[in-house]
Amino acid sequence: MKRQKLTIGTLSRETGVNIETIRYYEKIGLLAAPERTEGGHRVYDSDGLKQLIFIRRCRGLGFSIEEILSLSDLVTAGTYTCEEVQSKTEVHLSDVRTKIKSLRKMEHALATLVKECEGGKTQDCAIVDTLFELRV
């Protein structure tokens, strides 16, 4: 098990997170500041890699930076319980479900508009009519 040392470019390629974003995560305190070379270039080890993968995975699941910070604090402090983590995840899950519901409504409304519209060369358009109706 040799210690791997990664430049920011390599880390970026390995994780698919782009360089500016990595630096941004460091700046806002989400990703731990790594060691530096004499010249000031960042040098990451496997802990940095692990942390960034965690962040990327959480983002992929739609967690906000704020939520990730709180999960991450919990975990790195080593004080978390399974219960707490589960509860934060459930809260987020219900947010996601709310968003899905609202998008479904939009989808339905849009699909109805498209269906009602004749799609011809005229200006007699059900979509325009509906969007401009004066009823509030």
Added chain:
Amino acid sequence: MKRQKLTIGTLSRETGVNIETIRYYEKIGLLAAPERTEGGHRVYDSDGLKQLIFIRRCRGLGFSIEEILSLSDLVTAGTYTCEEVQSKTEVHLSDVRTKIKSLRKMEHALATLVKECEGGKTQDCAIVDTLFELRV
């Protein structure tokens, strides 16, 4: 049919769009600049009301400002065809469907995590394990 004159506050209450947002829409050229009183207060008529309702309705359907501008230009120029409007709406509908799909994936992943987690007082947590796995 009497000409109605509305202050920005009344317009805001009628449409549910807040005052700052109305001024913002004007600034970015989405909403036509209304007449002013001698003292400089905005005075809207029924055209302004109609236009703002249209904007609000489009935003409610998830159209971006850019999309609304382009729809709105088409319509106010009077050069639109039903076909064009329908096609823009369809493009947007397919964006919405893409978003729904991606949120569904999130939902599934999160639900699985929550289910696998025991939720106890221990630190043996399936969620943490999964999020910290080193597999990229």
Added chain:
DNA sequence: CTACAATCTGTAGTCACTACAGGTTCAAGA
């Protein structure tokens, strides 16, 4: 030793608002 790729910092831009600060105008009551 040179060339050039990679990295550095810092700032500004994105989207669609929202939230002030500090000033002016309007409308209703005395």
Added chain:
DNA sequence: TCTTGAACCTGTAGTGACTACAGATTGTAG
């Protein structure tokens, strides 16, 4: 008419989660 206070004005800065530079420095392969 005067006064009060609500409503309005402009302009700027902040939000979230990045992205896109500019201009300088460092690292490395040939």
